[in-house]
Amino acid sequence: MAVTQQLARIPEGYLAACRQSAAASSDRDPHWDPPAYDVLDLDWAPALLKRAGEVAGLEEVHRDALRQATNGDTALDLGFRNTHPHAIAPFGDSPTGLAASQVARVSELLGQIDMPLLLAALPADERDAASLIGQVGSITGGLRAYLLQHFNALRDFYVDAAKRQLLVVLWWD
Template sequence: MALTQQLARVSLQYLDRCREAAASAPDGDPHWGPPGEDTLDLGWAVWELLNFYRWAQPDSRNIGILERSICGDLNTPVAFLDHPEVYDGFDGPPALLAPATVTEVARALAAMEIDSLLATLPAYREVGGFSAFAGDPGTYLAEHFALLRSFYGIAGRQGMAVVVWVD
């Protein structure tokens, strides 16, 4: 089973409905199921991009931006999503980024340029990065970063929250 980074754009009203469903269901099922167009499976790309930044530019503020985009805010309660119908329980339960924070993250991701980072990819591969990767990891990272940026851009423009988890 491969673990991948998952994201979902949701309204606060949708989260309220899931919270109410979890509270009234005997098994706590929140009836989670955002539409497919509001979900994103980033695979493992963002984790490798974070490792790559830590290696190439350990003082980069982009590390914190990427971390926040996939870790959520721990002080925003979505404990009702800690349920097997939402995620497999391997990693921590889902976390939330509130709409105002989503807008901040979207702006920060929009300002990020990863081209200079990707230029150091050959040296990174020589020290063990992407050791089991077949194909062009630069293209893979660039494409998945573009997906992350677009996903947050849409969420920010629509005033939506983002739920993040590993499944």
């Protein structure tokens, strides 16, 4: 099983309930189980998206938004999500998150990124583009299609989270 980046959209109340469940449970079970429609698997795309933005000359404010959308922040207390035996990030850094106000700002900035234009700035040769952004191996369907699909999914995920005033939690699993 490959280690991929996961995101979940959750209300503040859900996070509080999970903290309370973890504290009250003898085995520290937070009962973490967001609905499938509020979870996004970004695969290995985050690093490639960020690097493509750097290479293509994406403005710093948008690069920062992309970084924050895929790295999270330390503003949320998610310690209970990295505790054995119920850890959700056993293969990477501790889970991070974004508060609803941060989600709204990231959503707005992601919506300003013209990803097809950004991808057009990469070398035309697929192998050259892949080498430049650090992609190793081949991607079924091609690098540009992969990046566009994952960027669109990320942007749409944040747009919905912002509309619903949800937090976003990120981890590698």
